[in-house]
Amino acid sequence: MNHDGWLHALTGELHRRGLDPNLSRHVVAEAAAHLRDSGEAPLRVFGPPETYAAAVAESVGVPRPQTGRAWPDASAGVAGSAGTGRAAGSARTVRSSPGPIRLDVRGISKRYRRRPVLSGVDLTVRAGEIAAVVGANGAGKSTFLRICAGLISPDRGQVRVHGSLGYCPQSGGTNDYLYPDEHFVLVGAGRGLPRATARAAGREHAAALDWDPSGRTQARHLSGGTRQKLNLVMAALGEPDVLLLDEPYQGFDRGTYLDFWQQLWRWRSAGKAIVVVTHLLNQLDRVDTVLDLTPTREVSA
Amino acid sequence: MTKILTVAELALREILRRRSVLVILTLLPLAFYFSRREDHLGQSIRFVCLGIGWALSTAALFAGSAARGIEPRLRLSGYRPHHLHLGRLVALWTVGVGLSVPYFALIRFDQHDVRYGAIALIMMLTVAVAAPFGLALSAVVPRELEGTLVLLTVVGLQMIMDPAGAASRLLPFWFSREIGTYAIDHTDGGYLTRGLMHGIVLTLALTALVAVASGIRLRQRSHLKFM
Numbered sequence: 001m002n003h004d005g006w007l008h009a010l011t012g013e014l015h016r017r018g019l020d021p022n023l024s025r026h027v028v029a030e031a032a033a034h035l036r037d038s039g040e041a042p043l044r045v046f047g048p049p050e051t052y053a054a055a056v057a058e059s060v061g062v063p064r065p066q067t068g069r070a071w072p073d074a075s076a077g078v079a080g081s082a083g084t085g086r087a088a089g090s091a092r093t094v095r096s097s098p099g100p101i102r103l104d105v106r107g108i109s110k111r112y113r114r115r116p117v118l119s120g121v122d123l124t125v126r127a128g129e130i131a132a133v134v135g136a137n138g139a140g141k142s143t144f145l146r147i148c149a150g151l152i153s154p155d156r157g158q159v160r161v162h163g164s165l166g167y168c169p170q171s172g173g174t175n176d177y178l179y180p181d182e183h184f185v186l187v188g189a190g191r192g193l194p195r196a197t198a199r200a201a202g203r204e205h206a207a208a209l210d211w212d213p214s215g216r217t218q219a220r221h222l223s224g225g226t227r228q229k230l231n232l233v234m235a236a237l238g239e240p241d242v243l244l245l246d247e248p249y250q251g252f253d254r255g256t257y258l259d260f261w262q263q264l265w266r267w268r269s270a271g272k273a274i275v276v277v278t279h280l281l282n283q284l285d286r287v288d289t290v291l292d293l294t295p296t297r298e299v300s301a
Numbered sequence: 302m303t304k305i306l307t308v309a310e311l312a313l314r315e316i317l318r319r320r321s322v323l324v325i326l327t328l329l330p331l332a333f334y335f336s337r338r339e340d341h342l343g344q345s346i347r348f349v350c351l352g353i354g355w356a357l358s359t360a361a362l363f364a365g366s367a368a369r370g371i372e373p374r375l376r377l378s379g380y381r382p383h384h385l386h387l388g389r390l391v392a393l394w395t396v397g398v399g400l401s402v403p404y405f406a407l408i409r410f411d412q413h414d415v416r417y418g419a420i421a422l423i424m425m426l427t428v429a430v431a432a433p434f435g436l437a438l439s440a441v442v443p444r445e446l447e448g449t450l451v452l453l454t455v456v457g458l459q460m461i462m463d464p465a466g467a468a469s470r471l472l473p474f475w476f477s478r479e480i481g482t483y484a485i486d487h488t489d490g491g492y493l494t495r496g497l498m499h500g501i502v503l504t505l506a507l508t509a510l511v512a513v514a515s516g517i518r519l520r521q522r523s524h525l526k527f528m
Contacts, residue, residue: 108524147524148525149373149377149525150377150521150522150524150525151373152522153522153523153524154524157524158524158525158526159524159525159526160526160528161525161526161527161528162527162528163527164379164527165377165527166377166378167373167374167377169374172370172371173370173371173374174370174371175311175315175367175368175371176367177314177315177318177319178311178314178315182311182314185307185311186307186308186311186375187374187375187378189303189304189307189308190304190375190378190379190380190384191378191379192379218318234374234378235374237378238378238379
């Protein structure tokens with residue numbers, strides 16, 4: 001890793017750890033000066049950027065994220081039900097108490113060619129809450145989210161949305177030949193945003209994911225991870241009340257993955273109701289509700 | 302109106318960035334034109350109009366298929382189905398006009414003793430019909446390969462079927478043969494009237510079909526209620 005790459009990575013890590021921007025700039029400038037004067041390799045002098053950033057954050061007293069796990073008992077391992085327990089929040093975001101119900105899902109059932117995929121699934125998400133939808137491959141996580149978004153019909157059940165809806169698909173959902181800014185304009189016009197406002201809002205959401213979308217790169221030339229960032233930003237444009245995110249972090253590197261969860265917690269603090277499909281169980285302690293769609297027989301087995 | 306124009310503008314940008322497609326789109330009618338220029342000038346005019354129709358229908362078919370992934374999320378972002386399909390139609394009609402103008406100029410300077418106004422009318426109607434025809438195909442036949450084969454069949458039939466037969470009137474570009482006869486062979490106005498009526502009816506019917514298909518595909522499902 002060269003000097004610039006290492007310093008860029010350090011900047012990102014310090015940002016993720018919630019260091020004051022002025023202090024962060026100062027730390028990076030100091031490190032840059034030292035590297036320039038010594039001519040040594042940054043990994044040899046400081047070690048990996050995330051380790052050095054962690055040491056800096058600890059030395060200036062930025063609290064670490066909590067690592068304790070809290071899986072709501074009411075939901076764990078129960079197919080087709082929604083947990084109501086609450087988990088520990090992030091150490092870096094101020095949690096406000098949940099607000100009114102934003103998404104109310106009742107009795108959703110769906111079969112594909114006689115094979116039951118979803119059976120009587122309920123879920124309630126309030127403003128200021130994150131619900132994680134988990135389950136094995138083929139458990140119906142994406143189907144459930146697409147039903148919530150109204151993209152496919154269930155065989156039975158109802159979905160009530162109090163407010164507006166934003167949806168981020170697992171893949172696709174972008175136009176290969178348009179620039180990121182043009183995607184923001186396109187979605188923004190649907191939300192009633194003027195062009196400049198849509199572009200500014202898109203760039204702001206992108207910055208939170210450590211992505212600068214101002215370049216003239218068509219979506220088909222973006223990497224998989226960057227395209228998913230674009231997908232995520234499009235879902236959040238216009239500040240919808242309910243966000244449905246179907247494994248939006250596919251292709252994200254570690255830093256972006258952390259940025260993604262930071263952004264989720266910020267949205268939660270801003271009062272959004274969020275449903276995120278995930279199979280990465282290490283983040284379940286950061287959500288408010290877990291909906292496990294694994295069929296009961298698989299859980300008991 | 303802003304929403305329709307935004308969709309139209311960005312759909313147009315998308316089409317214009319498909320450079321290789323644009324080149325083929327532009328050259329295809331030219332190949333049709335020169336295929337009969339030496340032995341039958343009048344026929345080359347009929348063929349170039351069919352070429353424009355085929356090229357634009359194909360572009361519309363692919364544009365419609367490419368939009369299937371993003372349209373559901375645009376619907377969720379506040380667009381109504383008519384914003385989306387009308388915006389795309391406006392973009393395709395614009396491309397069609399841009400494609401037709403150089404061919405009209407070519408005929409204007411290369412052919413004599415024909416009714417130029419009627420030829421311009423054929424081209425306008427061809428553009429008007431071809432765009433919703435391709436979009437309707439993309440709605441009814443979701444896979445591009447199947448859609449392209451249907452297009453191939455339709456244009457092939459258009460070339461070989463006797464235009465005087467009743468069945469040929471079911472083909473989308475039948476009007477071009479009728480108005481073409483009026484323009485090239487200087488027949489009576491009956492050909493013009495029949496061709497004009499056919500073109501207008503087809504444009505309206507195909508646009509309505511696109512609207513219905515788009516409305517059904519992007520409808521708000523009954524299980525989802527916004528409170």
